[in-house]
Amino acid sequence: MPAQPFPLFLSSRRRWLAQAGWGAVACVAAPASGAARRGAAPPRYPLAPRQHFWLPHLSPSGPVVALVNLHTQMIQVFRDGVAIGFSSVSTGKAGHGTPPGVYPVLQKARHHRSSTYNNAPMPYMLRLTWPGVALHGGHLPGYPASHGCIRLPHAFAARVFETLRLGDLVMVVRHALPSGASPITLLAPITAQAAPMLPAGALTARNFWRAAPPAPGVPLTLLASLPQQRLHVLQAGALLAACNLPPVAPGTAPEGNGLCLWQADGERAAWRAEGDASTEALAARWWLASGEVAQRLRPHLAAGSRLLISALPAINDVHRGLAGAAG
Template sequence: MTTRRLTCSLALALLFATTASAQTPSSVDGRIEQLKPGEYLWAPEIAPAGPVTVIVSLATQKAYAYRNGVAIGVSTVSTGSDGHATPTGVFTVLQKDVDHVSNLYKDAAMPFMQRLTWGGIAMHAGNLPGYPASHGCIRLPPAFAKLLFGITRLGITVVITQDARVPVVAAKPGMLTSAGSAGGDFVWNPALSPKGPVSIVISGRDKRVVVLRNGIEIGSGAIAFDAPIERTAAFTLQSIDADGEHWLRLPLPGDPRTGELTAEDRAKGHLAEGFRAALATVTTPGTTLLVTRETLASAGTGTPVTIIEATGQ
């Protein structure tokens, strides 16, 4: 199976359109959809620094890498075969190992391994036959696996979705604005995990917010919505300045929206003031927010949804 790195200029043409046209990667010329097994695009110069997020689409068999809210790479993948399904949900990178060898599958080599669960699910270099063929792991082209390994750190967020339309990421989410309409009850105990990357998960069906740091739940509370959650969406906090927090939406296949959320969208979700204020004490650049229409108890089909494992067993 071949791998190749396209030149930066070509990657730019394929991955990104001009800001004015607000096109998504797939709308540039269709090359992302046409990637063959083992091929990838890589243009890290577009966003040389900032928090990294990885989104894996089981439906399209592709992985999307974002840095500082900007798409810098997309790759073909091979995920779990029948009987070995790759779990969907929100994960953090728990462990990294350049020369990892599996202790579950006959000492199989797993170069550039980035562990997502303690049960054996990871991203790593491997064979890409053009269809799901792994025991649940996310196989990447060897060259792409090495490149991705080089820009990630422990605790970054990885979202795995079954949807062909991959989750998105945005600007100051209205889900985090205060209002008296939300319930006043919430739990807040940041001492359970004093430092590390923060992820916030919101369930539209549960009307609940869960806050995790290093994969450990440090808080949860109620949220009220002005309108139903129609699709899964993810948001990453790029920066905080005098104008407030700046959350970026990722330009994803099938979704033409880019930039920051409108004031109208920001006002659709409401938290109790005390909970909103508590959240503000832990949100820093790199914080990830996932909004899902599903319950956190199941994926709507009785299948458990993984919402981040702790960094220690």
């Protein structure tokens, strides 16, 4: 099979995009809380209670971090800088609020019971603070209801338990996004070392490059966002480069997500593809049009490098806020 400008391994993700309503993210009304029953409008969250998605193939290896947003009652799990898990949560209720911050996983216990609250079961427990904040499987009524812990759907909790290791970071924020903004993004907000993923220059520069050169032989992840027309290049869970992409002509954008995987065959670049030709053509066009970016990346596309073309945004105001604070 002949070599191509960029090797493609395409896999459609229409089903989970449609299930989540992520073409235009629609918030889901939570069940009425006490305040709602007294006449206040119930909160609206991006995912329904207990709704979750687990897509490990989007990033099969690399450092892991997680983001919990108390305002949206949602968690995202990122591996090698790319989101692989999305779920609704139930965090601390009034008087027992879950504190924002960045926490390492301190302890793991598959079968755990609370020493404070009547021996309550806390399956798949990942401890974040010694006083008692943890991730674990539990009841999700559709609003904050815990005594400070972050409850997850049981099936999702089991996957997170297997994926996060001791020392991996969980970032908890309370961030209300602007009306119409997507709370669901594909790029991690922080690196595995708790640094902002995007320095200020990566948000504004047409072509941004990290000062340090890429590590030889380490695969790259190229994350292309269709709605934001921006490419982010990651290596070992940290940003290497970012650049603008040519706009997509109306009616030519592929549906869903495409996952493209670099394969090496000795000294030749081999590739294989499946799925719709529009994503393949779009990736090739971007690769050819990116000029300087393509030239600088080509020597570093080690075996295992991949390109993810997404109908979801890569970044939102959480990233911008962290970049501004760092700057």
